[in-house]
Amino acid sequence: MKTQHTTQKERAERRNSFLSQIKGGVAVLLSAPYTIRNNDVHNAYRQDSNFYYLTGLEEPESICLFNPQSKKPFTLFVEPKDAVKELWEGKMLGLEGAKAQLGADEALSSLDSDVFDEALIEALLQADRLYYRVGQNPIHDQRVFTLMARAGRRLGRTGRPLWPIFDPVDVLGEMRLIKSQQEIATLQIASNITAQAHTEAMRHCKPGMFEYEIEAALFHSFRAAGAGRLGYGSIVASGPNACVLHYVNNDRKMTDKDLLLIDAGAEFNYYTADITRCFPVGARFSPEQKEVYQSILLAQKECVAMARPGKTLKEIHHHAVEVLTEELKRLKVLKGSTKELIKSEAYRPYYPHGTGHWLGMDVHDIGRYYDKDYQDARKLKAGMVFTVEPGLYFAPDSKAPAKLKGIGIRIEDDILITEKGHQVLTGAVPKEVEEIESLRS
Numbered sequence: 001m002k003t004q005h006t007t008q009k010e011r012a013e014r015r016n017s018f019l020s021q022i023k024g025g026v027a028v029l030l031s032a033p034y035t036i037r038n039n040d041v042h043n044a045y046r047q048d049s050n051f052y053y054l055t056g057l058e059e060p061e062s063i064c065l066f067n068p069q070s071k072k073p074f075t076l077f078v079e080p081k082d083a084v085k086e087l088w089e090g091k092m093l094g095l096e097g098a099k100a101q102l103g104a105d106e107a108l109s110s111l112d113s114d115v116f117d118e119a120l121i122e123a124l125l126q127a128d129r130l131y132y133r134v135g136q137n138p139i140h141d142q143r144v145f146t147l148m149a150r151a152g153r154r155l156g157r158t159g160r161p162l163w164p165i166f167d168p169v170d171v172l173g174e175m176r177l178i179k180s181q182q183e184i185a186t187l188q189i190a191s192n193i194t195a196q197a198h199t200e201a202m203r204h205c206k207p208g209m210f211e212y213e214i215e216a217a218l219f220h221s222f223r224a225a226g227a228g229r230l231g232y233g234s235i236v237a238s239g240p241n242a243c244v245l246h247y248v249n250n251d252r253k254m255t256d257k258d259l260l261l262i263d264a265g266a267e268f269n270y271y272t273a274d275i276t277r278c279f280p281v282g283a284r285f286s287p288e289q290k291e292v293y294q295s296i297l298l299a300q301k302e303c304v305a306m307a308r309p310g311k312t313l314k315e316i317h318h319h320a321v322e323v324l325t326e327e328l329k330r331l332k333v334l335k336g337s338t339k340e341l342i343k344s345e346a347y348r349p350y351y352p353h354g355t356g357h358w359l360g361m362d363v364h365d366i367g368r369y370y371d372k373d374y375q376d377a378r379k380l381k382a383g384m385v386f387t388v389e390p391g392l393y394f395a396p397d398s399k400a401p402a403k404l405k406g407i408g409i410r411i412e413d414d415i416l417i418t419e420k421g422h423q424v425l426t427g428a429v430p431k432e433v434e435e436i437e438s439l440r441s
């Protein structure tokens with residue numbers, strides 16, 4: 001497996017871009033906390049996406065301070081090397097490593113809180129605003145607010161108000177929304193690994209198996225192909241479970257009458273794919289299952305075909321709603337004028353979610369969905385990556401015709417916008433009825 005690591009050069013470029021966009025201000029970013037699973041066992045560590053995007057550091061208890069006004073604008077606060085800790089948990093970067101390997105202009109101990117406190121106060125005194133995401137860590141919020149007040153007192157009697165706080169996610173969201181060649185290559189690897197696992201699941205699933213057997217097979221395929229972890233909890237939902245949008249129990253025994261909905265994605269080097277496919281647990285779709293499937297496939301293919309620079313996710317969603325409403329009429333679930341049915345959102349009990357979301361380091365990646373004023377949906381641009389995932393869900397207790405009850409289907413691919421149109425990153429997994437049935441038999 002060819003590996004795609006974000007280079008230090010690319011990270012340095014990101015930091016320069018970030019620093020120039022926050023000029024006049026100062027930014028504090030926190031690492032993700034180490035979280036306890038139970039008693040003294042920790043969950044596997046994953047760095048916060050924004051923190052990793054800018055620093056490449058995978059250690060907890062770290063803080064990053066960006067001060068564009070300083071000759072040393074990039075300071076990392078990390079834990080100093082500790083031989084005992086290294087014995088138990090592995091190599092630490094340490095202060096020297098933070099400078100030599102990650103390109104920090106300055107590396108200071110994160111264990112000595114006075115060091116950070118003084119550095120932030122100094123930086124604030126040279127700045128007119130603070131970039132800091134409130135609400136991630138209440139203890140840290142309290143600390144930052146207190147330091148702002150202390151810095152304010154240092155100013156003396158100037159009548160100046162305290163520093164306004166901006167969310168750095170606004171700047172970082174815009175940066176992360178447009179993927180570089182390196183990021184696209186990484187997403188393609190995550191997509192290939194995920195596509196391969198979905199295709200294998202489609203091939204090996206048998207009546208009588210439990211959903212968790214498929215969940216385990218997916219995880220095996222991901223890890224065996226070099227994926228670091230799951231991009232999100234796998235949904236392996238058979239029969240009526242597919243109507244529960246965030247079903248994660250994955251513990252039902254499957255029968256040859258069921259469809260199986262799999263929504264799972266591998267994370268590779270901090271970038272995740274997000275694929276959903278549905279296939280019969282028996283050899284073939286039932287006539288009803290096939291009809292619903294074809295409706296969604298039609299909507300999905302038309303929505304994917306719309307993807308190009310200048311279009312919006314809102315337009316794509318609107319088109320999905322139009323097609324699915326027409327199909328709901330054809331399936332005798334709804335009746336009346338399509339226009340009225342859309343206006344009254346009659347489709348919503350059967351299509352309750354959106355048609356896509358940004359995709360990248362986070363499965364629901366950051367970045368504005370609207371223009372700067374949050375008025376109009378933003379136009380798609382080359383380098384954006386998002387999902388197209390229409391579906392229909394006829395829960396057993398819904399008002400759908402009896403023969404459709406218990407059917408839940410979604411088809412999801414990952415789309416990259418290119419200069420001229422789009423590229424489907426996840427096209428390797430079959431989605432045509434004939435392809436699926438031939439794989440199943």
Ligand SMILES: [Mn+2]
Nearest residue numbers: 274387389412
């Ligand atoms: Mn998705």
